[in-house]
Amino acid sequence: MASDNFPGSDPDPDVDIAQAGGVQSVDRAMAILEILARDGNAGVSEIAEEMGIHKSTASRLLGSLVSREMVQQNSERGKYQLGFGILRLASSIPGRLSLVQEARPVLEALASEFKETVNLAVLRSNFAVNVDQAMGPSTLATYDWIGSLTPLHATSSGKVLLASLTADERDRILRETGLPARTLRTITSRKELETELLDVAHNGYATAIEEFEIGLCAIAVGIRNHLGVVIGAVSISGPAFRFDPTNKPGLVESLAQAGQLISSKMGYTGR
The missing domain is CATH 1.10.10.10 (Winged helix-like DNA-binding domain superfamily/Winged helix DNA-binding domain)
Known part of the structure; x- marks a missing residue:
């Protein structure tokens, strides 16, 4: 039996x-x-x-x-x-979540969809530091930004990170770094920058049109953790002759969805 x-x-x-x-x-x-x-x-x-x-x-x-x-x-x-x-x-979850690991497939999807370079940046020592990157298929988009320290006031990711800070913390950083001009289009006026950061907070995204490098344009949105705190930014950048982030159909919507998806992977519920 x-x-x-x-x-x-x-x-x-x-x-x-x-x-x-x-x-x-x-x-x-x-x-x-x-x-x-x-x-x-x-x-x-x-x-x-x-x-x-x-x-x-x-x-x-x-x-x-x-x-x-x-x-x-x-x-x-x-x-x-x-x-x-x-x-x-x-x-017990946040300590086990890796922003780079959770964001990676989303970065790759964006790079594939828009055929441009996608970067993931975090705030470190008064700079936006690129911690991961997905390359578009174009042979022109070959620069490796990983590990690069970029100025907060002259980059789309940096503006997103600045806009999320308290007024006191933002004032401390900008007093320490100043607003040096990287190109003729770099914002060097504190008043002008603060006005733009209000727009960033309202619109949910930031752009940098040849402000960091001549010929380079970018757009970024924030990434939030389980507490709703902005912990990073995801950006798409490309050469100015073919990439206009303010006029590319569907770009803002897709980038916003990508930021929301990464945020949800980090525990953000939207509340």
Whole structure:
């Protein structure tokens, strides 16, 4: 007689049913967490109705989540919301996330779509430092920007990073670095720069039209972490004779989506 669950034995239908039920319970528990993350809070009836399950099932699942501190009940309103257990789990994620690793496929997709150079930059020692790059297919786009220190006031990534800082931190950096001219188009007026940074914050992107190098144009958007803090910038750059970031159809939208995608990979939820 075949023994239970050993190779060559007949499958136990009770085991299969139990496993299927367990998977379904996990799926439903995850759905509840997603509902609470989306809405902030919800009652048993609301959850049951959205998921198409009986109230007793929703109540049982919520009870399990409460016991694990994944969910907590608001004593005043009787509704449920995400609990501190979620925070404990989430707090272990950021330290394991690599911005370069998470951004890499997005950079490559942008480079392939627009056939130009895409860079990932972070703020280090008062400069925008390029930490990764995806090259477009053009033979003209061959410069390796990785490791390059670029001025914040004269580059699209730098402007995005500057616009995200507090006024005090931005003032400290600009007093230390000054606003040296890289080309005749470089912004060297603090007032003019501050005005442009307000536009960057409002529009969600920054451009640099031959401000860092003659013949080089670029556009960048910010990348946020799980706390909503800007931790980097992704930019697309190309030669001025063929790359006009303000007039290329779909560029701003695609770049914004790329920044949002990388941000979501870093834990940003948009709230």
